[in-house]
Amino acid sequence: MTGLPSPAPFPPPLPSVPVVAAAARVWLGACAACASAGDRANGAIRRAGQEWQGPAAAAASGRSRALQAEARVTSDAGLTGVVAVAQFARALRRLGVSRSALRSRVDDETTTLAHLVHEPDTRPDASALRSAAWARHRGLLHDLEAWKAGWRQAEEELAAALAASTTHPQHSATHHDLLDAAHRALLVLDDSPAADATRRALRDGGAETWLLDFDPAAFDGDGRVVVAYGDPTTADHxxxxxxxxxxxxxAIREVGAMALAVTGAAASRTPRQTASVAWIGYDAPADGDLARGRLRVRDLSDVIRAAGDRAADEGGAELVRFTDGLPDRDVTVIGHSYGATTAAHAAADGMDADRLVLLGSPGAATGADNASDLRLPTWVAAHDLDPVTWVGGAGPLGVDPAHADFGAVRLPTNPVDPPHLDQAERFVDIHTSYLVPGSASLEAVAAVVVGSPPATVPARTATGAGLAADWLRGQAAYELMSWR
Structure with a gap:
């Protein structure tokens, strides 16, 4: 058959979405590092100001604050560019789906034309077949041009957005708003388990939720994610x-649940606004049994010893950097389990916070033999049946902060019956109960956060070894009675 159109061309290839997204993530990291550098410089001068006084110190402090503000302006301009690049990547993803459909149509047209070209012009329906082929061809060319126009528009919009971002416009949005927008723009492009967990954690918090950091590749793939529940720039606490x-x-959803519990308990105490932050910002050590919810008392000391103090020390430095970048608000840092040791390291290093709460701590950090070494008013909650707290003083993570000799204020916990030898999972429940809604420890922590006097209990006088021995004696008596 003659008079047929030539097959339509394939749509041209697009830039790789993963490549563009990866470039945007590196760009975001550079923007965050810029702001963090300004925060760290200002924080270092502020900490030096505890001992460095006088006109020179005042001049250094003023200049460090100015540099911090300049770094934020540069970072914010870059963050608007990150959002634009991420939006471009999303447009590429949509264009890629359309391109696949167009390629299929071109393949179908090529096959159809190859068949028709062998048909004789003398066929009774030749004219109708030729007309239909041209109609399909014109429709396909129209859609190809529309697709190319969409691609050009996406590129033009990106170029315009990047040009605008370099002019350092005055934003009504805060730095944390822009961080949230940039991280959410990239989160949409991520299909990792960490991304899915983060999306769930954001939904748990509702509209008043900010994504302040998200990098699933950080810490050798363990990932970093920071979610704020409530506006950190306007909250009173x-x-x-x-x-x-x-x-x-x-695990961000589980950590987010703890943060939300603190916010909820604080809201019942004061009309002033309290925001909370779920901070997975350091490389926490891991153990397979603990990750699967199994905690064997006889293995606990080995687990803590294997973890050591290094992750807490490095995590404390990360926490100091994070708090340096927080708005000028009333800040309480709450560390749970190994996170309590991490928070204690940060406090000993001069963390910019107002209070410290240590929950279920395996140790108050090496070198901190007294609460005064942490440089912050310190409260501790430690259940006597929480075996993680028995490690304090016996392992490499420092002394027991719940002991009377340490000098911290101890908060109450809910009484429970001692677990039996065949109920080791109950130890996990005890260790994870400190921020459970309705618990005595959560109510006390909320009081600390809002600056109210919390309920307190006497500090420990027994050692962890003594508490473990008391439990074992009780279990021996129970087993003997059960056997009889």
Whole structure:
């Protein structure tokens, strides 16, 4: 058959969405590092100001604040560019789906034309077949041009957005708003388990939720994610929850639940606004048994010893950097389990916070033999049946902060019956109960966060070894009675 159109061309290839998204993530990291550098410089001068006084110190402090503000302006301009690049990547993803459909149509047209060209012009329906082929061809060319126009529009919009971002416009949005927008724009493009967990954690918090950090590749794939529940720039009180061992980015929903519990308990105490932060911002050590919810008392000392103090020390430095970048608010840092040791390291290093709460701590950090070494008013909650707290003083993570000799204020916990030898999972329940809604410890922590006097109990006089021995004696008596 003659008079047929030539097959339509394939749509041209697009840039790789993963490549563009990866470039945007590196760009975001550079923007965050810029702001963090300004925050760290200002924080270092502020900490030096505790001992460095006089005109020179005042001049250094003023200049460091100015540099911090300049770094934020540069970072914010870059963050608007990150959002634009991420939106371009999303447009490429949509264009890629359309391109696949167009390629299929071109393949179908090529096959159809190859068949028709062998048909004789003398066929009775030749004219109708030829007309139909041209109609399909014109429709396909129209859609190809529309697709190319969409691609050009996406590129033009990106170029315009990037040009605008370099002019450092005055934003009504805060730095944390822009961080949230940039991280959410990239989160949409991520299909990792950490991304899925983060999306769930954001939904748990509702509209008043900010994604302040998200990098699923951080810490050799364990990931980093920071979610704020409530606006950290306007809240009267800000609580930062630091989790412990086995925590990676996929656990953000569980850590977020702890942060939300603090916010909810605080709201019942004061009309003033309290925001909370779920902070998975360090490389917490992991153990397979703990990750699967199994805690064997006889293995606990080995687990803590294997974890050591290094992750807490490095995590404390990360926490100091994070708090340096927080708005000028009333800040309480709440560390749970190994996160309590991490938070204690940060406090000893001069963390910019107002209060410190240590929950279920295996130790108050090496070198901190007294609460005064932590440089912050310190409260501790430690259940006598929480075996993680028995490690304090016996392992490499420092002394027991719940002991009377340490000098911290001890908060109450709910009484429970001692677990039996065949109920080791109950130890996990005890260790994870400190921020459970309705618990005595949560109510006390909320009081600390909002600056109210909390309920307190006497500090320990027994050692962890003594508490473990008391439990074992009780279990021996129970087993003997059960046997009889």
């Amino acid at each position: 800000l609580a930062v929850v630091v989790p412990g061992m086995t925590t990676d980015a996929t």
